Amino acid sequence: MPEYEKDHEHLPTGSQEQPGFGDQEFRTVALADTEGMTVEKTDVYAEPAPGKPRGAWGEAWRELRRSPRFYVSAALLLLLVFMALWPGVFSSADPNNCPIVDTDIKPNADHWFGTNTQGCDIYARTVYGARASITVGVVTTALVVLLGGVIGAFAGYFGGWIDAILARVTDVFFGIPLLLGALVFMSAFPEDRTIWLVVGALGVFGWMQIARIMRGSVVTVKQSDYVVAARALGAGTPRILMRHVLPNAIAPVIVVATISLGTFIATEATLSFLGIGLPPTEVSWGADISSATTVIRDQPYQLFFPSLFLSVTVLSFILLGDAVRDALDPKLR
Amino acid sequence: MTTNQLTKTDAKGTVPGAPLLEVDNLHVEFRTRDGVAKAINGVSYSVAAGETLAVLGESGSGKSVTAQTIMGILDMPPGVITKGEIRFQGRDMLKMSGEERRKIRGNKIAMIFQDALSALNPVYSVGFQLGEMFRVHKGMSRKDAKAKAIELMDLVKIPAAKQRVSDYPHQFSGGMRQRIMIAMAMALDPELIIADEPTTALDVTVQAQVMDLLADLQRERNMGLILITHDLGVVADVADKIAVMYAGRIVEEASVHDLYQRPAHPYTEGLLASIPRLDLKGQDLYAIKGLPPNLMRIPTGCAFNPRCPYAQDVCRTDVPPLHEVAPGRGSACHFAKEVLDGNRG
């Protein structure tokens, strides 16, 4: 609900929301006797604002559906996810079928994006490349949210020396740039490079931001009156954490996670570009961009298509994150 | 001591007794995605030099929106002024250019906000912020501006002003910060002060000090004062006349003594009856039933009718105009006479 009037009638703990202007459909209702005691026979029920009951998540969803950025990014991402799941639907060609006679064909009706120096169909490779990128992005983000979320939630909720130690650890990791850390990590395992190793590398060096956001958010929520109220009722730590703290602290984490999903995809591409990311058997945008650079002057299209897909994917996640942030930001409601 | 006993020295060139500021049939609405909220629906009031007008109302009554519209600090959009005039010394400010309005704002009309801490910039010393008014508006040197700042701090009775002039806002207590806000408002010797809940955030003992200071300055300098508040006690202490607002309208207008002695609108009557007294232990409190209306769905007829003990059919269909019910007092109630005579229902 937007703010109409800055009438700060409320004393020190100013609330960020305005009271909902009540409704005036008053009714006269005969109240039942409750536990043998007579209650006023006619009372005026104070009616809440009309409309369907909708929780904070429901509100956010409604808000999201009003955002054009959400539709654009969601449509693009849906397409990319389909590509990752069922690449065969999009391309009948085999990305690893590279007849050397077909080398460096410019885009035409047979090869929409042309072929590369090895003679592979670039369209097929770009379509199949989505799988590695999306997988790395999604799985790494899940890992990071889990790792960073748990660390941040513990630090924020318990405070004291737990917080102090976890904060130092986070700081240490923060000192290492994601790309550098992942590079070092990957070069430590030259033999068994797999997609899961890339996920691991990015996860180990990518959780700190989530941890910090989670910690800050938990510290704020922990102090709110409804958490104090739950404690006053006798609720234990698990209940307070799961029912009261996390549901209210998770929103900023979701926003950051969505945006960093794009970052992880870009970093994976960089690693593959440097030849230290995904194994050569995996079709990957980063590796394709890398091999295209050798012919950039003569066949720029070979660089263009995988780069375009990479950029659009990263951009879509950032756009989605943006839309989600606006939808979750309580100040806009 | 009321203003009537004041000798109206006429230093500022206004006709004695002529209104300094007149708000005339003002309408403001907020257009949002969820609908149109009618925040102000035909508000008229005036304040003369040396006079204190209290605008009394609850949240959502439109009392603060009116003030923001006068000051030209209303957020537009979503706010839209759909009708009305705001005349300052006879000239309609809504028709002025941005430049002209800026000259009036701060120079001739100053505003005091509820939350002094957020109204002051935390990274500059209070002396610097007070002096800024003189440097920017009067082109004074840094040194002169500082001297002026100390002078102002003395004026609002901040102890040890000379030593404290370089302190930062957070080093002052809430009451002192509100004094600094008052000093800032006084800086350019305005003719009208709009104070929006100036003491609401303060403790009761400090509240009294700050209110006294404001009232003294207003009297000494013969300024007009619009005091926006929800506190019936504060109003009774300092106001000359009162405008009671409900759902974007003035429902009652009267001199302070008349209003407290015998309200002429059921809403005012209800408010007065619903506050407990300090000097006697009452029985049950009278509670106005229901809630203030949603500004997007203001009831037809009189906005107060669903909560009103006097309401009849006519109240649900016809909007009662603000009309004179006794010399010098107005009420927007179809049954104002009955309310005034105390015959409920």
Next chain:
Amino acid sequence: MATAAEPILQVNGLVKHFPLTQGILFQKQIGAVKAVDGVSFELHKGETLGLVGESGCGKSTVAKLLMNLERATKGQVMYKGQDISKLSGGALKAVRRNIQMVFQDPYTSLNPRMTVADIIAEPYAIHPEAKPKQGAKKRVQELLELVGLNPEHINRYPHQFSGGQRQRIGIARGLALNPEIIICDEPVSALDVSVQAQVINLMEKLQGEFGLSYVFIAHDLSIVRHISDRVAVMYLGKIVEIGTETEIYDHPTHPYTQALLSAVPVPDPTGRDNRDRIILSGDVPSPANPPSGCRFRTRCWKAQEVCAQEEPLLQLRTGMHGPALHASACHFAEEKDIVHAH
């Protein structure tokens, strides 16, 4: 209403010092904020004890100490022979069924991601043994009806209600476990004037029906007088005067109480120009470094040598009789009628 019987809650010498520390991993205590510094009072069954004072006087900390939401540094909170301030775990949880709390800010005291039904039924989820036989949902609807809300609205979320309605929801949650004592921390100060009266009336009605005892914490002296049987006035972590509502309001003896009462704006303009007001000078000193002896002496017009040296105890003072004879922590306690003197 107060009976001479055994008090339901007895507070003895309650102290809460918040340590001021430096350093992150290796913390060093460099002082303490003496938020509550030796507070004692009794609460009887069915009685309302008002606790008034200005911001920073420690009244809200007292509320948290009574609930054991903060651990007391020293002192006791005796409830039915048990010291609540020392309890933890299951014993504390059991006591909490009987002592509940209503919060100041209805906008932050309800979890925005829970429905009204979940909020009011949460006490039953935490205390399954207290779950009503007819089922939680039925009981939630009864409670909603009891506090004047439409029982059909159990699936709505807090943001769909106005401030006064949310405060009713908070009260319903507080009542769910049928407590004996409710600690109310500024329950109406965030509400509009016309809604305040509704909530106050509701609280009084509920007190009558269920024989509740209230500790009513507020800064609004008029409301405290209206609802309280007895009143304690706090200043800088200590109670400076305690007595029945009549004793405190009509026969105040402590200079701070007198100043406080005289500062309240009276909603009546008659005679406002010759009202005699005690204007206190200066600000409240920091609770980290309170004045020696009497804490009020730095702002008191009666202060003398003895006030700096000797702390005035909260006790009956000589030379007074009738309603003026009640405990006052001033060396120079003297009755002065403030609220009728105009």
